[in-house]
Amino acid sequence: MRIIACFIVLLLATGTATAQVTTTSKDTSQHTAQPRKSDTLVRVTVIGVKAPTPSANITLSREDIVRTGSVLGEANIYEALQKQAGIIHTTEVNSGLFVRGLNAGNTGMLLDGVNTFSGNHLLGIYPPANADAFSKVQLLKDNIHPKYNGFLGSYLLLETPDKVPDSVRGQAELGILTSKLGVQAPVIRNKLGIISNVRRSYFDLISNTYNRLNKGKADYSPLPVYGFYDWNNTIVLNSRAGLFKLNTMSSGDRLSMDDSQLNLDGHWKNLTIGINWQYQLTSGLCLTVNAGTSRYQADASYKSIGRQLQNEVRESGAGADFHWQLDKSYSLDYGLFAKSYRLSMTSSSLDAADSTQQHITVDKRAENIGAYIYTTIAVTRHLQVRLGTTVSRYKSDKPFTALAPTFNMTYTWYQQAINVSINRQLQYAHLYVPTGIQLPINIWYPSVKNAPPADAWHVTAGYSRAFGHKIKASMAAYYIRQPHQTEFLDKNYFSSLDFKTVQGAGASRGVELNAYYTSSQWRLEAHYTYGKTTGRFPGINEGQAYPLPYDIRHKADMVIQWQFTPRWTFSLSQYVQSGGVITMPTGLYIHQDADLGDGGLQPVPVYTVRNNYRMPLSHRMDVSVKHAFDLGKIRCSWTAGIYNTYSYQNPYFIYFKIRQTEDGERYLQAKTKSILPMVPFISLHTEF
Amino acid sequence: MKQTLCLLGLIAGVMTGCAKLDVEVQIPEGPSRLVVEGLLTPGYPAEVMLTESNTLQDELVLLAVWNARVSMDTDTGTIATRNILYKKTDRRIMINYGSVDTMREGAHSYFKLNITTKDGRTLRAATKVVSPVRIKSVELNKENIVTHHDLLGNEPRYLRMYAATYKQGKVAMSKSMLYQQGPGTGTSCVMPLSNYQSGTDSITVTLFHIQKEYYDYLTSVENANSAFSDPLLNPEEIISNITGGLGIFTYYTMDKVRAK
Structure with a gap:
């Protein structure tokens, strides 16, 4: 009891968090923020020890990801994040992070500070990063520190362990679509260690055998x-010169489809190499250096139009961040960064005889340098203010210079907190996905004259409150104004590489609600998001504002976990969200090819309005049971469950077929294509 | 035991309470639009097909528009048309408005299309003439067909090539391609084509000298069709030069040779 009381007093004294203490004397009961010396403490009950953070940023440990984000039995970073408010489920699978109404390309994925080009595996069923390789994952979506720059919306921070492994340990997982193996070992005790995680799917082995x-x-x-495969390695060196980490992340995917809807043969690869150095210069001054290079390559042969598209983007960069803690109430962060960028693309005919023509290349380069300053001031015990700015210069075929200021204020009292922030984000590479579905054939198009840098002003306000020690709730409202946006005009880039763009503006606004209940046996989470995202571009939809593809109006998620014995856990998750927006034809006309020998009447779809159709509601329920047990010194668990429990056919895309009636009349019929029906799964996980 | 029963009950409830649902897709329906495909070619009358687009719930048929006033202003006067639906077997098209006289090469420099429908809707379009094109020679190679033409000059030029192979008088294989050429890009068009010569009786090659508007229109038609049948591609709007409607009004020249 004494320890708890001391803890409460300590919390109150530091002012970083508040506690509520119930003191009971003879016949009165009162609530006070601080125990008074004159009172006689008969009983001390901790109702809530800390106000939940009012920030909408999300931090997940690996255990959190395993607990809330498993798909088909495997821990899935995207799934864990998409169950939170403000991040939509894009289709029935998780093809990217669409945060607060912004595109997946507006979320940067940083491996210990080094940009890595995001994508997905297996049509989005698996995210590009293996959750086992990271000790912590953070998604920053408001109050973003200026040391993170280059993306308009948010940052997914993948943080590898800082500690040198103290013993040889391993983990392995066998699932229905993938298997994973992870090993960590000290090389020099407390000095040097290595952590390696590899993941490989085997659906291709099954399908190859079936096809043969x-x-x-x-x-x-x-x-x-x-x-697909991916392989993450981290070498940790803890020396007098600080903590060094060398990270590599490589992955490769191959897709070959040959049916009436899709006829594609594609390969894509990611490679990121990064160095992270953390050094304590003085007792108050800390230096972090991140440097690295990242490369994304895609090679897609699109048989039905006879073209092959090769696409490669490279980004190399370095940054130095200083954190200076001047005293308890004041700190100063400042730093520098420099990046270089290159996009190379080739579109060529699959026909070897066509080497003389139709071979098109694009080569674009850009550089970006900048500096930032950021200060944190604890004005009072309850009020904290952060402000700073980034100055950035970018050069491609035209130079751009911009300031990106940031301001944040947090007020905390008792079990409540309020947070307000305003900041500007800049982005110099535009993600264009030249496919109607979410294949990661990503084109990262650098800012040039016809696609200037994009910027966004984020205004957010959040409120959070704890109700006792079991219940927490928070809400946030955001408004993101994007005064300069580039829209890629419809064109099938496989054949032209002719990037026609138009500049316009957009805005995204929404409200996020979160509620958590935690007890020794139960963990319940509920999240709701209302969002609206619109864009306005000259020449599109007559210059009127229209919904963007990731404009999801309503999204609700629920997670229930019940640990009904120490070794058995039942999980249920359900999401429901509005459909995304796509462009559908509004009619057809008959086109005639004059003067051609085979002429004929050809129905042509009439697309008049961009993003005129909202896909049906999507929803899914997953249930699973996990049983943990020990085999000697090996800790094991198996997870069995059902993905898409009630086998709802969430639409992945819509296609048309001509239907002919018995009397010869021909009509069009729209059909939805789904990817995953109900899938029972089982996975086995061991730690040794 | 009680907890286990509770868990089993919850799972059973989920499994039996949720029926499999099919996603119903309601196709958005837009207003029908007037569509013009007006083709002006030396040696043929001015020919226009005026139709209305189908809504997605309609049967896929050609919806001809009757009793409209269709005329073309040129630098030498006005060309009137007659409203008669007929099939031009030599051009493989249906026409519902055509001029009496044939177009003569060099007789005009521009055309302005004026259409007023019976219910008062108006359509406007304009096109300029392009120079005649002549095929100088055709190479029938193993893996391609190369056509050499006589178009020179510094201006960008747009071409379309059509090749057809025939067996017993019927088209056995055909292919068309669009080309954008300019100074320094040569005067030949290469069409990749494999195994096209075996067993064919004859091969014809047609080369069209077309306007940029027609090049863009045909490209957008091809892209829109591809996107319609293939969800991998992004939908594309039809690039039209018809004010008040959809389609194309264009002048082109052509030359056709029998290469085999």
Whole structure:
């Protein structure tokens, strides 16, 4: 009891958090923020020890990801994040992070501070990063520190362990679509260690075998061949010169589909190499240096139009961040960064005879340098103010210079907190995905004259409150104004690489609500988001504002976990969200090809209004049971469950087919294509 | 035990309480639009097909528009048309408005299309003439067909090539391609084509000298069609030069040779 009382007093004294103490004397009961010496403490009850953070930023440990974000039995970073407010489920699978109504390309994915080009694996079922490789994952979506720059919306920080492994340990996981192996070992005790995690899918092995066995049979339809791997390595060196980490993250995907809707053969690869150096210069001054290079390559052969697209982006950069803690109530952060960027693309004919023409290349380069300053001031015990700015200069075919100021104020009292922030974000690379569905054939188009830098002003306000020690709730409202946006005009870039753009503006606004209940046996989470995202571009939809593809109006998530014995845990998760917005034809007309020998009447779709159709509601429920047990010194667990429990056919895309009636009349019929119906799964996880 | 029963009950409830649902898709329906495909080619009358677009719930048929006033102003006067629906077998098209006289090469320099429908809707479009094109020679290679033409000059030029192989008088294989050429890009068009010569009786090659507007229109038609049948591609609006409607009004020249 004494320890608890001391803890409360300590919390009150530091002012960084508040506690509520119930003191009971003879016949009165009163609530006070600080125990008074004159009172006789008969009983001390901790109702809440800390106000929940009012920031909408999300921090997840690996255990959090395992607990809330498992898909088909495997820990999934995207799934864990998409269950939170403000991040939408893009389709039935998790093809990217669409945060607060912004595009997936507006979220930077940083591996210990080094940009890595995001994407996904297996049509989005698996995210690009293996959760086992990171000790912590953070998603910053408001009050973003200026040391993170280059993306308009948010930052996904993948943080590798800072500690040198103290013993040889490993973990392995066997799932229905992938297997994982992770090993960590000290090389020099307390000085040098290595952590390695590898993941490999084997759906391609199954489909290759199936296709080989059934080739030539009647009614045989080949299964798509899709496989991926990723491999993360971290070398940790703890020396007198500070903590060094060398990270590598490499991955490769291959997709080959050959059916009536899709006919594609694609390979894509990611490689990121980064160095992270943390050094305590003086007792109050700390230096962090991040440097690295990242490369994304895609090679897609699109058979139905006879073209091959090769796309490569490289980014290399370095940054130095200083953190100076002047006293308890004042700190100063400042730093410098420099980046170089290159996009290379080639579109060529799949026909070897067509080497003389139709071979198009694009090569674009850019550089970006900048500096920032950022200060944190504890004005009072309850009020904290942060302000700073980044100055950035970017050069491609035209130089751009910009300031990105930031301001944040947090007021904390008792079990409540309020947070207000305003900041500007700049982005110099535009993500264009030239496919109607979410294949990661990403084109990161650098800012040039016809695609100037994008910027966004974020205004956010948040409120959080704890109700006792079991219940926490928070809400946030945001308004993101994007005065300079580039829209890529419709064009099928496989054949032209002719990037026609138009400049306009956009805005995103919304409200996020979160509620958590935690007890020894139960953990319940509920999240709701209302959002609205619009854009306005000259020449599109007659210059009127229209919804952007990731304009999701309502999204609700619920997670229930019940640990009904120390070794058994039941989990249920459910989401429901409005459909995304796509462009559908509003009619057809008959086109005639004059003077061609085979002429004929050809129906042509009439697309008149951009993003005129909202897809049906999407929702999904997953249930699973986990059982933990020990086999000697090996800790094991198996997880069994059902993905998409009630087998709802969430639409992945819509396509049309011509339907002919018995009397010969022809009509169009729209059909939805789904990817995953109900899938029972089981996975086995061991730690040794 | 009680907790286990509770868990089993919860799972059973979930499994039985949720029926499999099919996603119903309601296709958005837009207003029908007037569509013009007006083609002006030396040696043929001025020919226009005026139709209305189908809504997605309509049967896929050609919805001809009747009793409209269709005329073309040129630098030498006005060309009137007659409203008669007929099939031009030599051009493989349906026409519902055509001029009486054929177009003569060099007789005009521009055309302005004026259409007023019976219910008062108006359409406008304009096109300029392009120079005649002549095929100088055709190479029938193993993996491609190369056509050499006589168009020179510093201005960008737009071409379309169509090749067809015939067996017993019927088209066995055909392909068309669009080309954008300028100074320094040569005077030949290469069409990749494999195994096209075996067993064919004859091969014809047609080369069209077209306007940029027609090049853009045909490209957008191809892209829109591709996106319609293939969800991998992004939808594309039809690039039209018709004010008040959709389609194309264009002048082009052509030359056709029998290469085999």
